[in-house]
Amino acid sequence: MIGSGVLKGMAVTARNFVGSYFDKERLITVQYPEERNPLPENYRNFPFLLYDGDDPHAGLRCVACKICEKECPPQCIYIVKSDDKKPDYMGKPQFYPKVFDIDISVCMSCQICVEVCPFEAIKMDKDFELSRRERFEALLLRKEELSKSNDYYHKICPTDAPEVDAKLAEAAAKKKPAPAAAAPTPTSVPAA
Amino acid sequence: MSATVQTLEAIERPPVSMGSRLEGELLEVSMGPQHPSTHGVFRMNVALEGEVVRKLKPVFGYLHRNHEKLGENMSYLGSMPYTDRLDYFCSMTNNWAYALSVEKLAGIKVPERAEYLRVILAELTRLQNHASLLGFLLNDMGAWGTPLMYAFREREKILDLFESLSGSRMMCDYMRFGGCRCDTPPGWMERAKQIVDRFPHFIDDLEQLVVGNEVVIGRTQNVGILSPDLAINAGIAGPMLRASGVNYDIRKVDGYGFYPRFKFRIPLGEHGDTYDRLMMRVLEMRESLSILKQAFEQIQPGPIMNPKVKIRAFRPPVGEAYGRIEGPKGELGFYLISDGGQNPYRYRVRPPSFVNLTVLEDLCLGHTVADVMVILGSVDIVMGEVDR
Numbered sequence: 001m002i003g004s005g006v007l008k009g010m011a012v013t014a015r016n017f018v019g020s021y022f023d024k025e026r027l028i029t030v031q032y033p034e035e036r037n038p039l040p041e042n043y044r045n046f047p048f049l050l051y052d053g054d055d056p057h058a059g060l061r062c063v064a065c066k067i068c069e070k071e072c073p074p075q076c077i078y079i080v081k082s083d084d085k086k087p088d089y090m091g092k093p094q095f096y097p098k099v100f101d102i103d104i105s106v107c108m109s110c111q112i113c114v115e116v117c118p119f120e121a122i123k124m125d126k127d128f129e130l131s132r133r134e135r136f137e138a139l140l141l142r143k144e145e146l147s148k149s150n151d152y153y154h155k156i157c158p159t160d161a162p163e164v165d166a167k168l169a170e171a172a173a174k175k176k177p178a179p180a181a182a183a184p185t186p187t188s189v190p191a192a
Numbered sequence: 193m194s195a196t197v198q199t200l201e202a203i204e205r206p207p208v209s210m211g212s213r214l215e216g217e218l219l220e221v222s223m224g225p226q227h228p229s230t231h232g233v234f235r236m237n238v239a240l241e242g243e244v245v246r247k248l249k250p251v252f253g254y255l256h257r258n259h260e261k262l263g264e265n266m267s268y269l270g271s272m273p274y275t276d277r278l279d280y281f282c283s284m285t286n287n288w289a290y291a292l293s294v295e296k297l298a299g300i301k302v303p304e305r306a307e308y309l310r311v312i313l314a315e316l317t318r319l320q321n322h323a324s325l326l327g328f329l330l331n332d333m334g335a336w337g338t339p340l341m342y343a344f345r346e347r348e349k350i351l352d353l354f355e356s357l358s359g360s361r362m363m364c365d366y367m368r369f370g371g372c373r374c375d376t377p378p379g380w381m382e383r384a385k386q387i388v389d390r391f392p393h394f395i396d397d398l399e400q401l402v403v404g405n406e407v408v409i410g411r412t413q414n415v416g417i418l419s420p421d422l423a424i425n426a427g428i429a430g431p432m433l434r435a436s437g438v439n440y441d442i443r444k445v446d447g448y449g450f451y452p453r454f455k456f457r458i459p460l461g462e463h464g465d466t467y468d469r470l471m472m473r474v475l476e477m478r479e480s481l482s483i484l485k486q487a488f489e490q491i492q493p494g495p496i497m498n499p500k501v502k503i504r505a506f507r508p509p510v511g512e513a514y515g516r517i518e519g520p521k522g523e524l525g526f527y528l529i530s531d532g533g534q535n536p537y538r539y540r541v542r543p544p545s546f547v548n549l550t551v552l553e554d555l556c557l558g559h560t561v562a563d564v565m566v567i568l569g570s571v572d573i574v575m576g577e578v579d580r
Binding site: 002003004005006008009011012013016039041042043044067069072073108109111112115116124162 | 358403408
């Protein structure tokens with residue numbers, strides 16, 4: 001009969017329409033700013049720099065090795081190495097980034113900087129509410145804005161963060177028996 | 193199959209007569225690039241005789257972003273997130289095709305669990321791509337929104353799976369040469385199984401909505417017939433080729449990944465018209481579900497990454513490789529030439545939607561303007577991949 005196919009289709013839409021009021025699984029919208037869906041552990045949105053302890057400068061794990069700057073596909077990281085050194089979490093004197101900028105209008109959250117970092121110094125953030133009133137300066141995140149504490153990392157990644165801590169503690173324990181190894185290495189201070 | 197497809201040479205364009213003769217004159221219309229049904233920024237210059245298409249010239253390049261040249265100036269790892277942006281509906285299969293060609297180039301083995309995960313993710317991608325394609329196609333036919341929203345509801349569940357696995361819904365950037373980036377979070381497999389178990393309800397609904405619908409049949413049957421000869425000569429691949437009745441599926445032909453371990457059938461069309469192309473997607477979704485069910489049974493815990501592979505400063509030996517997979521839209525291949533350096537010497541993408549689009553004129557000639565949209569929808573293009 002002509003029209004029976006259309007009627008069958010109507011039955012589907014009617015079933016879906018009624019179901020959208022009664023089916024528990026279908027009622028999935030949340031009133032966003034007040035209510036929020038939990039983000040998955042692996043969710044990633046823009047990188048940040050980790051520091052241990054309370055002082056963002058003293059505890060910063062980044063040693064300005066510039067590997068992330070080199071590997072970043074859209075080249076959104078800009079690093080200037082420091083002239084002096086500061087002790088890292090194992091007490092070994094290391095360089096630190098004098099300037100560490102990430103242009104988040106260029107960054108595509110691909111996580112490659114996190115993967116290539118040998119010092120567990122850069123991690124992916126979960127902050128997605130990043131609207132700004134200005135296009136250029138406001139979207140260029142400086143070292144001060146990027147530095148976030150290890151406690152914050154524990155808060156956003158409750159599974160990954162303890163694993164990272166354990167890995168670092170293990171590396172520190174391995175290094176400890178030979179403190180002589182921490183002797184100053186030949187410095188190559190850039191002229192700048 | 194025996195339908196006559198008019199070729200361009202057969203059409204005589206009437207001479208320009210300075211407006212003295214109204215009858216028989218061709219009217220040139222520029223459709224797109226801002227047309228809502230062109231699935232992105234795609235433009236067609238159509239020459240019309242009344243309402244009938246007499247000539248059609250596709251215009252590409254509005255979304256060109258130098259993908260291949262970027263790949264040649266980027267480390268092998270750096271190109272991986274860019275492959276997500278080719279066909280942004282199927283980033284997982286794009287990742288796999290690129291990873292496969294690099295693995296071929298450098299001779300890398302992939303652990304078993306990673307191979308199974310790749311199959312699972314590729315088939316989930318196929319499900320969500322075909323579901324959203326059917327939604328868009330029905331949208332183009334005038335079923336405003338409803339089937340598209342049903343499709344997107346299912347797609348959203350699969351995208352949530354991708355998000356909890358890779359961290360991003362669409363730009364997954366999940367696979368690496370020699371495996372995958374991270375293992376599945378706890379409970380992920382169970383969620384995936386649940387979604388796959390419920391997916392047939394959606395396909396049933398969609399079939400009931402579409403298959404017998406007189407409007408859909410009227411709009412799609414005998415519209416845009418692609419003959420098997422033309423399909424083979426033009427290098428068409430994927431569901432579009434199989435809808436014309438050519439039995440060619442790279443999952444069977446190449447047997448890449450672990451596909452030879454699964455039992456599945458290849459649906460084939462008979463007429464090669466838009467209706468066959470539409471139904472091909474429905475049938476393929478059912479086969480994907482059966483592959484997924486087998487994969488969930490066979491997958492075992494184990495390592496996910498080949499430990500010998502260096503991600504950073506990766507230098508494959510000198511040589512060339514072409515890795516291809518059966519993407520949801522057709523044969524997706526990456527051709528790489530290595531000169532031993534950190535960047536590929538040549539990086540070439542064989543995009544399925546671009547190649548499938550080349551026969552658009554042959555499909556559309558002799559049909560009305562309204563059919564052009566339906567035919568274009570059934571080709572299944574994503575402009576990110578066409579223009580690269």
